[in-house]
Structures are given as structure tokens and as C-alpha cells.
Amino acid sequence: MNNLLVIENIHTYIEQFHILEGVSLEVPQGSIVVLLGRNGAGKTTTLKSILGLRPPRQGKVIFEDREIQGMQPHLIAQLGIGYVPEHRAIFRDLTVEENLKIAERQKHDLDKRSDFIFNVFPDLKRLIKLPAGNLSGGQQQMLAIARALVPENSLLLIDEPSEGLAPVLIEEVMDAVRQLSARTTILLVEQNFSMASQLAERYFIIESGRSVKNGLMPDLIDDQETINAYLGAA
């Protein structure tokens, strides 16, 4: 299978702190890959390293067979990488419509894809003129995902979509992610193991900024030892 994204042994610093000390992973074209690890293991930093927000000092990030580490974030995004940040970082002062419009990379991106987007997130159509800050937590999460769908992205990086959501809403988000996977490749960061295990085909585990284990999801579900060692509430 072709790899859409490959990370080779990246080292990332935040100021003088060595946050990532060798993370490697591969995301095959058309799959859902989940990045697991405890709080503070470096999952979000890994995503930000891919996006160029925290450029790695060493190692390679290869997207569509092209090295992208060190490029400016907006140019990386223009290659077709969408980002759904944690904490539902939508633009609160903008309306729902503006939140979607701002993500357009070409004119009429939103018009072209609005049928698909409102099919996955029918609620948003009703709320389109509302300031995004007035939306509920679940709706904001939907908007954050919808925003990443407006331009033509071949890879989506989704950071903890279930965080702080009620179980019913988590189901809804999972449904949405499943529907997206038919169109794009997804790299998911998720603390909620049951959600991650239902969605992803492959997993990568990082621990204290290092890649420690990876494989196929079904194998991990049976491997209670690994789950306890790296993911359990220690």
C-alpha cells in the first residue's frame, strides 16, 4: 500500500525543551490511523510538527513523496492537509458560514462541497448565520471538522474530537469521521480508546516523545498488556 504521509524519526523542541525525541509513523493512503499515548506524550506536538507550526529540528516529514519539514505552515496546508485542532478551536466571533468560508482555498470551494458537508452535519445548515461562539460544544466540534472539509484535502489531522463531549455526541462524531474516511485519509489523535479502536485500522503509540509500538488495530484490542503499559491510567 502507498503511504500518503511518512514521518521519519523527528525531533521537535518547544523552546529549549526536547518534546519529541524520535517519532516515526506511516499513514497509508485511504486509511484511518490513530496515534495513541498518554497525556503529554507528544501527540498534539506530532501533529503540529507535521503542520509546520512546531517545525522539527531533525528528521523528515514526507507527504505525497515530498519532504515538507521546514516549509511554512500555510504552504504545507495548501498541499492538501486539513487540521481539526483540539479544544474545538473554531473562530468564535465569526458566524458558522464565515468559519467555513475562511477555509476556502479557491473561490466557490464551499459551494462545491456544501451538499456533502451539510449531508454529514445537517445541524450546521440550520445554524449557518449564528456566531460560532453561540454553538454548543458538540456543534462546535462538528463545525471544526466541517471547516477542514471545505477545501480539497487529501489528509485530515484530527486532534481529540471526543474530548469533553457527551457519549451521544461522541457517537455522532464517530459517524461523521467514518463518513469522511470514504473520501480522505485520516490521522486521528484520540484518548478515548473505545472510539479509537472502532474507527482505526492501524495504530501508533508514542510514550514520552518516542514511538514505542505500532501495528494493526485488531491485534492491539487483544493485547491487554500493551494497553495497560502505554495507555492505562498509570
Added chain:
Amino acid sequence: MKKLWQNNRSLIIALIIFLGAFAAITQSMEAKVWASILLSGITLASLYFLVASGLSLIFGLMDVLNFAHGSIFVLGAYVGLSTYANPRLLFNTLPFFLSLGAGITLARSFGVPFWRLKRTQNKPQWFFWGLIALSLVLITLSLREFPIRAINAFGVTAVGGIVSTAEAQEPMGTMLLRSALLFISGLPFGIALAPREDYQEGSRRNPGRVLLTALILLILGLAILLLRDPGEKFMLGLSVDLRFVLALVLGSLAGALLGAAVEIVLIRPFYGNPVTQLVLTLGLLIALTDVIEGVWGEEGHPPMTPPSLFTEPCRSESLFSWFGEKCRSIDVLGRAFPSYRVFIIFLGILVFSAVGVLLRRSRIGMIIRAGVQDSEMVQVLGINVRRVFTLVFALGSGLAALGGVIAAPFLGVYPAMGGIFQLQAFIAVVIGGMGSYPGAAVGTLILGIARAFGDHFVASGIELPFLETTLRGSPALAKASTVLIMAIVLLVKPAGIFGKKE
């Protein structure tokens, strides 16, 4: 209704207190007195707003507190003054800027391979600053002993107008030599600003177009230089009104260009390092003031004559009849109010609405509003947020410079005129809420009106309904009143009136 009350409780209470105080203060005055004080306050607010809006946008989007904003206001005033009264300065300096710009444009585009060579180096910063320093040294050398003060001499006519008394002018040959040297000085500067990697924008630009731009700049500079004598005569022959419009345009343009340059050279290398940026803008304030004193002199100039629209010695009945009569003042409830101040108010409202529409309706405005909240997220949507930063810096500086030009006929022009505006704009932005555009408008309005009533309070005193004697403040109180207001507002709403709780 209940919800409205709950959400804006402090705002409504503040409004009631404000209106109550206003009623108490004005009840003993005649309507014509407080109306003209109010209008004076709004005039001041208009000028404050032009400085504060840029300050607020720049802080909101980039978290940069720009201490040099007030000096850009002063620069605008001086450039406007020169365009208005002494175009000789323009014709003798514009070619310099144009050839410098041509050098920078050229080298910026063709300097990309230089940085590719240096990419393996760990300290590219060193080369960046080295190149900038080299360029500055060359600029200094090319401008050595340029007789700027002789070219830029002003005098005051018997009727109080300002005229150019310039006599000396550099010979054409020396001017050409200096221009050529400045073109060369621009080259290292351009290399320093060149994009660092080959896949960044800039290098993708058509090299033919870059050459053409540089060539156009050079030819334009040469044309201005060759036509400097007839050009100056032509400018002085234009009507006062046209020259005033030209002063507005060129003054704001100079401010905008300087703002863009400051962002690119001083601010951009230091995002994420706010203390450095703060100190740099502070340094820029001092340097700019020195440059202005060097070019235009320390002593300052009396208010420049307003355009003829505002100078006929009569009093118009109303705003509508003024359009025909072009009177010096307009009747407000039986009291004369200078028509030029009405123009300042009008311009302030115009700028407020225009920038408001830009922010609300355009894509760039949407990006600015989103960037105020989270500029990193804007970036990962694929938007070159740095370019938006430069644009907002240019816009804010342009507005401040515009404020300077329209203040020139009202307050006079002197090197320290920006200080009070800088301070008031800061306070207004804090009152309104840092980074909030409507906040800047409301903050300046409060300050302007408070200042006008404060001045009246000091000058003639105010009779309060429950007191026998007339209250009269000390002059210090009028000055301190704005800071007092800030303290009260911050006690009630620590983030400012329109500020968001963090």
C-alpha cells in the same frame, strides 16, 4: 429583554451613570454651550480614533504594542505639510525612495539562491542583520551632506499662511549619483528580505515582471528628478483644495509604506518575542522623532491654512448652506463652530464606517477578525497570515498618518505632537477593550468628550444642581481625567468595555 439586561448589565449601568453625569453637568449650561463643547469633544475623538484604531487592530492581530504609532502620526502631518506648502521636498526626495525601492525589489527576487546556499548555516539571523546593516551604512553614505534643511525651508506669510522659502537645490548630477548609490544600497536589503526557501512564494513570481517593476520604479524616479522644477511650479499652481487632497493621499501613503517596512524589518523577525518588539518600537519612536527633527527642524510650524472650503469669513446657517458658502464656521444653536472641525468629524465617521465594512464584509476582514482570535489556526487553513500582518500594520499606520495630516491645520505641526495622541489612543484602546475595533471607537469617543468637558470645567467651571458654588478644577485635573476614566472602567470591566474575558 431580561437577557439583554443580564448580558450587558455593567454596560447599561455605565451608560446610565454617564448620561446622569452628563445631565447634571449640562443642566446649568445653555444648550448652545454644551452642544459646541460636545462637538469639540467629538472632533478630538475623531483624531484620537484615527490613531487608536490602528493601534487596536495591530495589538489584536499581532500582540504588538506599537509605541511608534504616534510618531507615524507626526510623520503624516509633516509629509502632508510638505506636499501642501513645499513640494520641492517631494521632488528632491521621492527619486531616492524609488531607486532604493527598485534595488530592494530586484534583489528580493533574485536573492533566493543566496539563502539556499546559506541554508546549511545554523545562524542565518547573522546574515540577515549583516545585510541590513550594510544597506543602512550604504544609505547613510549616499545621503551624506544632502542639504535637506536648505531644500526644506519654510516661512510664515503676513496672513499666517506657510510658504516655502527654499532656495538651494542640489545639482542634477549629484542627485543622479545619489540615486544610483541608493539603488545599490537597496540590493543587500533586498537579499535580506528574500524568501528563504525555493518553494516559497516570491521565487514563483515571474522574473520578467520583477524586472519590469524595478524598471518602472527607476524610470519614475528619473522622471520626477528631471521634471523637478516644472513639477514644483505645477504643484504650487494647483488650487489649495487639490493640494490638500494630495496631502491627505501622500501623507497616508507615506505612513502606510513606513508601517509596512517597519513590520517586515523590525517586527517580523521577532514574533513570539513581545518584549523585543516592544523595545524595538520604543527605539523606533526615538529614531523617527530624530529623523523628523532633522528633516523638518525642531521648532515646529503654525497650523497650516485649511483648504479654501473652510476659509470664507462668514458663518453658515446650517451644514447644507455651508456646501455653497464655504464658510469658516457653521452655526450650532446660535454659536459659531469651525467648519473644518465638522470636516474632521465627518472624516472620522467615514474612516470608522469604511474600515468597519472592510472588516465585516471582505475576505481580508474576515481573516483579520479570525486572526485576532487565533492566528495560528488561520495559518494552517492555508492562509499566508504574515502578509495579512504586514497589510494591517500598513493600514493602521496609514490611518494614523491620515490623522496627522488632518490635524495639521487644526493643531499646527511640531515634532512632539504625536505624544499626546499616542497616550490618549493607548488609554482609549484599553477602555474599549484591547483588539476590539468598535471598542476603539467608543473609547476614543469617551475620552474626547471627557477631555472637552474637562477643559471647560477648568476654564469656566461647572455648576452642579446641589451645590451653591461653581466647581472649578485645576488644569492638572483635566489632563488626569482620562486616566481617571480608565481606572473606573477597568474596575468595572477589567478587559475593557468590549473586551473578551480571557
